[in-house]
């Protein structure tokens with residue numbers, strides 16, 4: 001099992017997150033992908049015992065996740081099955097170890113993707129707009145209604161990860177991944193985890209962040225709707241079927 005931590009400017013919390021993640025049973029690799037931080041995230045993470053790779057400029061969370069998975073693949077042993085992947089945010093600090101319940105269902109083959117359900121977060125300022133839009137979009141495309149559609153703490157098999165790539169960009173990654181995997185028949189499970197993260201507030205920074213989340217989720221969902229419609233048209237036009245309009 002490898003933990004992948006995408007991290008942008010997380011120097012205040014990354015050491016505690018890395019140390020805590022190293023204590024998760026079955027984890028033998030903790031990889032931090034420094035996504036073009038302007039602070040010293042990479043050094044702090046390395047000192048705390050993580051393997052660290054770095055984007056020279058900021059590319060967004062989804063790109064950091066893809067980089068992380070590629071690096072894990074390079075470090076897998078040729079004679080052993082590929083490691084499963086556990087994605088953990090850099091701001092969980094001491095609670096990162098509490099993502100441990102995500103692991104057994106994947107290791108035991110009960111689920112292909114597990115998603116953490118977080119308890120209510122003190123200081124969270126959202127009105128549920130982005131969360132609600134993502135939830136409805138996932139439900140309409142898959143028939144499954146997630147409780148926390150944006151939760152990024154996720155454990156999945158390598159097979160599921162590869163089926164979900166290329167990932168949707170930026171903040172669209174979670175909604176895109178859930179839709180893609182469910183539509184391909186993978187099994188998804190939400191698992192309660194006692195996590196504490198730094199929630200977005202109600203200040204301007206928080207609202208701009210939500211606007212970016214909303215935009216990225218819409219882009220991810222629209223691309224998937226278009227793809228589903230196009231594959232529907234292709235099916236209609238396959239040679240053994242009558243063509244539309246004829």
Ligand SMILES: O=c1ccn([C@@H]2O[C@H](COP(=O)(O)OP(=O)(O)O[C@H]3O[C@H](CO)[C@@H](O)[C@H](O)[C@H]3O)[C@@H](O)[C@H]2O)c(=O)[nH]1
Pocket residue numbers: 005006007008009010035058059060061064088089090091150151152153171172174197198199200209213
């Ligand atoms: O350009 C970026 C921005 C952020 N991060 C990292 O991505 C993680 C999540 O970012 P955060 O700022 O904590 O975002 P939140 O709004 O708190 O994230 C919530 O919503 C996101 C989806 O919109 C999910 O990815 C998160 O897991 C979920 O906690 C953190 O480790 C960041 O350091 C990057 O790697 N690159």
Ligand SMILES: O=C(O)[C@H](O)COP(=O)(O)O
Pocket residue numbers: 124125126127128129130131132199200209210213
């Ligand atoms: O704070 C959050 O949970 C996310 O930024 C989403 O915000 P929302 O509450 O507006 O959906």
